[in-house]
Amino acid sequence: MTTESTTVPALNEPRLIAESGQEAQIAALLEPEITSLGFRLVRIRLTQINGMTLQIMAERPDGSMSVTDCEAISRGISPILDIEDPIHSEYHLEISSPGIDRPLVRISDFENWAGHVAKLETHQLVDGRKRYKGTILGVEGDKITFRRESIAEGENENFILSASDIAEAKLILSDDLIREALQRDKALRKANGVEDGTTDTDETDTDS
Template sequence: MQDSQKEPRLVVETGLDLRVAEIIEPTLDAMDFRLVRVRLLNQNGLTLQIMCERNDGTMTVQDCEAVSTAVSPVLDVDDPIDKAYHLEVSSPGIDRPMVRKSDFVRWSGHLVKCETSVLLDGRKRFRGKIVETDENGFTLERDQPAYGEEARVTIPYSALAEGKLILTDDLIRDALRADKLAKAQAANQNGEDDE
C-alpha cells in the first residue's frame, strides 16, 4: 500500500469548498495530517468545517487546535471566503465519510451507505457490509436487497460519489480498539524517541 498520507481522496469537493481544500492541504500535509473533507455550511452564520485526521486515524482535541491555529493564517492570506465565518476543525468521527481506498480496506466488515455518480444495478444508493476490496473497488453484501436484486454488488471507486460508515455497536467497539492501539503505538514511539 502506498504512503497513506499521499493517497489521493476518491471523493473531493467542488467550487469554493475545493478552493479551500487546495489552500489548506499543503499545511495539513506538512503537519502529518490527512484532509478528509471541507464543507462551508450555513450554520451559526457561516461555518467552515475542516475534517482531518492523523495517518493512523486518530485526532485529539489538541490536534484540532493545532490544525486550526495553522490553517487560520493561511486562509487569511488567500482569503477565499468573502464573508465572516466560524472555523470548525474536527475528526471524521466514528461514522466517518469514506474518502480513500484505504478507508474501505481499514473498515472492511462494517456497514456503509454510499451513493454512486452512475447507475449500478439500476440504482445509485447502496447500503451493506464491506466484504471485499481491491485496487479498483469494493464489494458490499447488501443488508436488505430488493426482490430480484443480487445480494452482493461491486462498486468501482471511480463511480463513488459519497460514502459513510453506519454507526453500529461493532463499529464503535472496533473504532475504540483501533484508537487505543494507535495511542499505545504513539506512546511507544515517543518513548523510543526520548531515549
C-alpha cells in the same frame, strides 16, 4: 466483532471522493499545508451552522486525531485563510476528527473498515440506482465489494462498485462499529501517549 490490526496508509494517498465548487477551492488551498503537518484531509464543508461554519475533518495516517493535532492544523492554516480570504464573510472555523460514522474518501478507508456497513451514493445510475447500503467485504484494485443489507427479488447478495463511481460514502453507526472504533482509538492514544478523554475538536471564530 473483534478488532483487527489495520495497515497504516500513506500520508499522500489521494482522495477518491472530494469537494466541488467553493469547498474544492478551499481544499486546494489548505490540503498542502495539512499534509505538510503530517495529517490527511478527510473533508471540507461550508455550512450555515452558527452563521457560516467552515468544517475541516482531518486525521493522521494511522487514524488518530487529538485536540493538540486540531490546534496544530488551526495554527497552520489560519495564515493561509487570512491571506487568501476564500470566504468573504465572518465565519466559524471547526477542525475535528472524522468521527465514528466517518466519511469514506480513500481506498484505504474501505480496506480498514471492512466488515462494517456503509451507505453510498454514486455519481450516475449504476444498475438502475444511485443509493446503496451494504457491508464492506473487501477491495481489489479500484473495485469494492459489498454485501447487501436487504436483497430484492432478482438481486445478487453481493455487489461491486468502482471507486470512481462513488460520489459519497460513510459508515453507518452500529454497536460493532462503535465498539471497534473505541478500541482502536484507545490503542492509538496509548501508543501516541495521549490521555483518554482528550477531545478531538478545535473551534475558532474568524473575521474576514
